[in-house]
Amino acid sequence: MEAVGVRVEGVSKRYSHKVKGEVYAARDVTLDVRPGEFVTMLGPSGCGKTTTLRIIAGFETPDAGRVVIGGRDVTHDLANQRNIGFVFQNYALFPHLSIGENVAYGLRVRNVAAAEIERRVREVLALVGLAGYEHQFSNQLSGGEQQRVALARAIVIRPQVLLFDEPLSNLDAKLRVAMRQEIRDLQRRLAITTVYVTHDQEEAMAVSDRIAVMNQGSIVQEGSADDLYYRPASAFVAQFIGRVNLLPARVEAASGGGGEVTVLGHRLAVAALPAAARAGDTVRLVLRPEAIAVRPAQDAGTLPQGTVAGRMFLGEKVEYLVRCGEMALQVVSYDARPGDLLAEGAPVGVDFKGPDIPVLPEERP
Ligand SMILES: Nc1ncnc2c1ncn2[C@@H]1O[C@H](COP(=O)(O)OP(=O)(O)OP(=O)(O)O)[C@@H](O)[C@H]1O
Ligand SMILES: [Mg+2]
Known part of the structure; x- marks a missing residue:
């Protein structure tokens, strides 16, 4: 038929x-x-x-x-x-x-x-x-x-x-x-x-x-x-689709669709901003847990700093809860090697795997 x-x-x-x-x-x-x-x-x-x-x-x-x-x-x-x-x-x-x-x-x-x-x-x-x-x-x-x-x-x-x-x-x-x-x-x-x-x-x-x-x-x-x-x-x-961290960020510069934002006190280039976004606006970054990497503090350099607040070892992946100031970030790591899991309480640098991070306008209630 x-x-x-x-x-x-x-x-x-x-x-x-x-x-x-x-x-x-x-x-x-x-x-x-x-x-x-x-x-x-x-x-x-x-x-x-x-x-x-x-x-x-x-x-x-x-x-x-x-x-x-x-x-x-x-x-x-x-x-x-x-x-x-x-x-x-x-x-x-x-x-x-x-x-x-x-x-x-x-x-x-x-x-x-x-x-x-x-x-x-x-x-x-x-x-x-x-x-x-x-x-x-x-x-x-x-x-x-x-x-x-x-x-x-x-x-x-x-x-x-x-x-x-x-x-x-x-x-x-x-x-x-x-x-x-x-x-x-x-x-x-x-x-x-x-x-x-x-x-x-x-x-x-x-x-x-x-x-x-x-x-x-x-x-x-x-x-x-x-x-x-x-x-x-x-x-x-x-x-609703998957887990996500929605991080408030400030638009620093907007040009040709993309631009730069400040998030957790650090500058970050993003490939696409909401059409109406202007410098000074607040936007939200859509960061999936696997789009964030945590680095041990000694390698962290100039990254935003956080602390491991929770860790769950699940075999093929490790889930971390990382506290950065007032934000608690869900992070998933698939490339952990035996012996180098981050301990609870460890200071870490937080890295975003950009630049194609989705950016949403601020939602008004
Ligand atoms: N026969 C009915 N009389 C009055 N209200 C109804 C009736 N059928 C559905 N509603 C209302 O319409 C809305 C949508 O209901 P619907 O059953 O389509 O939802 P749903 O998405 O299938 O939810 P669920 O996942 O719980 O099955 C709900 O607010 C429900 O209370
Ligand atoms: Mg139904």
Whole structure:
């Protein structure tokens, strides 16, 4: 089957909430998913991920905007007219039906012939690694197996679009990692256009072609995992994707996009400043823990000075907490050699691996 694109265009949905009053669960959300692409909506609890996904599925009608699938406006089509597979967080299997009947359900309601149903159920159970499970019941299955059944049930109808709402959150950490890879492999194999929802940034980074970060009902930035990590457009995205030190700095000179700043009392060249930045402005440097190096004091020369306030040896890396005046910096070192770990309390020099450090404007509350 030819893969189709999904376009969510200016979609808004408001609810009246008992505690919060009127809330925009989704606010002017626009998202384009290319045919065969795997796009994840990522954001904190309550940011509108499920609402947007349910609008794509047709379980909710938006107050404004439209949903276009394969070039066709489906905004007012019922869910069962959309040819979409949906995988829920809690699996939503029917406990009184066998696994085979659970998977067959979507084919039965579509009046597919019995022999064809049997063939496709067998085929799709094999595809998710559950060959021979037809006559089991869901209470005889582990969480991971139930999630595979839910996946089988979603794909057996040969949907044009596959939607996932936090499908792995009920599984333990190890199984989550294995299952996300399986979902990704299957999605690639079937080349099926997919929208995935999670609040787990690592999961999003691991499976997605592209991530749309949401906050308070809106998409605040979209891009590939490395785009978002290396070029966050706001403190919210910088803090949501990976760990970060946001360091206040003063612009000393701005020229041709880049310039010089003072940070922790020292001058530093940066390749790109915010467009409106002028000398004297305060900006914030986005420093990932691995973009900071700590040097023993004797090699530190003219670097900003700090003190090791905490150290965690984790095998392939060492994590330090380094105090510099009022700032506490998270630092990760991957090139420690046996015998030369820095001790707690040791004075160090703090070095920034520039010059392509992202710089954000100061955010006004
Ligand atoms: N049926 C509803 N009635 C009233 N308010 C709702 C309803 N559904 C969602 N909301 C509100 O809309 C906002 C967005 O909810 P939504 O379920 O889309 O968030 P989410 O990003 O999926 O969060 P989570 O990660 O916790 O699942 C929340 O403030 C929520 O309380
Ligand atoms: Mg949700």
